[in-house]
Amino acid sequence: MKISEKHKDFFDSVFEIVRLIPEGRVTSYGAIAKCLGTPKSSRMVGWAMNASHKLEDPFPAHRVVNRNGLLTGKMHFSSPTAMQEKLEAEGHVIENDQIIGYAQVFWDPKDELIF
């Protein structure tokens, strides 16, 4: 299966934003979707994350969680615990698959777009 060129645009934007996430910060699918102008297409952001596995370069998909700071996509990583481990390695505290102090480490893509 191959990603259409039309979708590549969307994917590219998502990847670019996620790569901009500073270490020790996280963001949500909705925030990215909103930044792209399609706030209701957060599912598509998750879809893009799924496609991120094809990327050869390291991709911090673990820095993208749902709006509750819940690691809903951890099962899609190489290891069910990989996501949590990487987050903890960056200084986050995970409890019950949820990022403690999520609001404090939340990073809004718009912060980088607005000057």
Place this chain on the structure above:
DNA sequence: CACATGACTGACT
């Protein structure tokens, strides 16, 4: 082609 599912979210009840 129709229906169900999913790395989601916001609104409504």
Place this chain on the structure above:
DNA sequence: AAGTCAGCCATGT
């Protein structure tokens, strides 16, 4: 406050 519904749209059956 907690549960339900409705948008979203690609993919799988």
